[in-house]
Amino acid sequence: AQKITQTQPGMFVQEKEAVTLDCTYDTSDQSYGLFWYKQPSSGEMIFLIYQGSYDEQNATEGRYSLNFQKARKSANLVISASQLGDSAMYFCAMTAPYGNNRLAFGKGNQVVVIP
Amino acid sequence: DTGVSQDPRHKITKRGQNVTFRCDPISEHNRLYWYRQTLGQGPEFLTYFQNEAQLEKSRLLSDRFSAERPKGSFSTLEIQRTEQGDSAMYLCASSPASGASSDTQYFGPGTRLTVL
Numbered sequence: 001a002q003k004i005t006q007t008q009p010g011m012f013v014q015e016k017e018a019v020t021l022d023c024t025y026d027t028s029d030q031s032y033g034l035f036w037y038k039q040p041s042s043g044e045m046i047f048l049i050y051q052g053s054y055d056e057q058n059a060t061e062g063r064y065s066l067n068f069q070k071a072r073k074s075a076n077l078v079i080s081a082s083q084l085g086d087s088a089m090y091f092c093a094m095t096a097p098y099g100n101n102r103l104a105f106g107k108g109n110q111v112v113v114i115p
Numbered sequence: 116d117t118g119v120s121q122d123p124r125h126k127i128t129k130r131g132q133n134v135t136f137r138c139d140p141i142s143e144h145n146r147l148y149w150y151r152q153t154l155g156q157g158p159e160f161l162t163y164f165q166n167e168a169q170l171e172k173s174r175l176l177s178d179r180f181s182a183e184r185p186k187g188s189f190s191t192l193e194i195q196r197t198e199q200g201d202s203a204m205y206l207c208a209s210s211p212a213s214g215a216s217s218d219t220q221y222f223g224p225g226t227r228l229t230v231l
Contacts, residue, residue, distance in 0.1 A: 004157075035219065035220075037222075042224070043204055043224060043225045043227065044222060044223070044224045044225065045158070045206060045208070045222035045225075046222075047219050047220075047221060047222075050219055091157050091158075093157070100146075100163045100165075100170060100171050101146070101210065101218055101220070102148060102160040102163055102171065103148075103150070103158070103160065103208075103220060104160070105157030105158050105159070106157050107155070107156060107157050108156075108157055
């Protein structure tokens with residue numbers, strides 16, 4: 001079974017600064033996928049970025065990058081140049097291809113961007 | 116570009132009543148998932164369909180819960196004899212069916228259930 005750990009307390013970030021959200025995971029699978037989702041107060045889960053366990057390069061999507069350290073089983077999300085619209089809950093999740101790709105989520109990190 | 120839609124967005128019901136939620140996935144996606152999210156937690160997997168076949172159910176899905184996807188398109192999630200503990204956000208997601216771990220799940224806006 002997969003387990004995701006997100007333990008940071010809520011974070012306040014100055015607009016235009018970068019923020020790093022921590023995520024560690026535990027799995028016995030060799031092949032798995034790591035995802036980050038954003039959930040604003042409206043409730044919808046918005047896909048941000050994906051990293052495959054065999055990908056050698058860290059994933060990037062615009063202002064989002066994933067710092068993947070496989071040996072440490074960590075998949076931290078970096079948001080550069082924070083904007084007010086980045087205020088939300090951020091969830092780390094993982095799948096394994098032999099588990100019907102169901103997602104296992106962490107408890108989330110709360111981010112508030114202040115002007 | 117039509118995303119995943121869910122209806123209703125909000126539902127308030129009295130304990131003991133039955134409720135039904137609907138999810139319309141992205142049209143070319145064969146896989147459909149239901150998750151439940153309680154306050155302060157991440158979503159938890161409930162059940163999974165590939166086309167019309169329900170292939171996996173979580174232990175969280177008690178016998179009061181039933182889900183269907185009769186024609187492999189939209190899905191319904193029914194909760195019978197609701198309890199206050201059923202109050203949560205019910206999220207639906209869909210993805211393509213290739214089985215690769217890169218198949219991203221796209222979520223709908225959710226149905227927020229409140230049981231009084």
